[in-house]
Amino acid sequence: MPLSEHEQRLLDQIERALYAEDPKFASTVRGAKLRKPSRRRRIQGIALFAVGVALLVTGVMLPKLAGIPVVSVVGFLLMFFGVLLTVTTLRRGDQGAEEPDEEGSRPSSRSSFSQKMEERFRRRLEDE
Structure with missing residues (x-):
């Protein structure tokens, strides 16, 4: 439905x-x-995690070099950074959302301009 003038x-x-x-x-x-980069970073983080799991499992099956499972350690680090990348991307996306305060009616981070506009809108609705 189009807006009026x-x-x-x-x-x-x-x-x-x-x-x-x-x-x-x-x-x-x-x-x-x-x-879009946020979505891309999430997908990259998930892919990095999957590659890390594959390397971790592969490292368990391969012989260890000097007693250290190098491939498994690299796989674990990739998993860790994949999860870290995905989680930080999700948190950045949530920061823009405003949470209602205790009253549940107004977000606490609203500016005075938006409060004025909301108040004017409420008055107009009440008048009609």
Whole structure:
């Protein structure tokens, strides 16, 4: 359903205010390019973990060099870094999400501009 002219103007106004208030955040929210490397890094981390498991199992079957299972150790390290890469990528994706505070109504990290806009919107809904 398309927006009315009034809604479109309000949306444009909100967007301009957001760019003026916090241009770095606005460019982060606007660009979908930042999501794709995150997905790519998750896949790389999972693949690294799988290769690490394969090397770990292969190292158990191969003879040890000087009493040290070198292939198994390398496999374990690859598994570790794969999991680390995947988990840190997941956490970075979750940082942008706002959590509601104790009241459950408003996120605690909202700016004064967004609070004003929300309050205006509520008043308009109540008037109708």
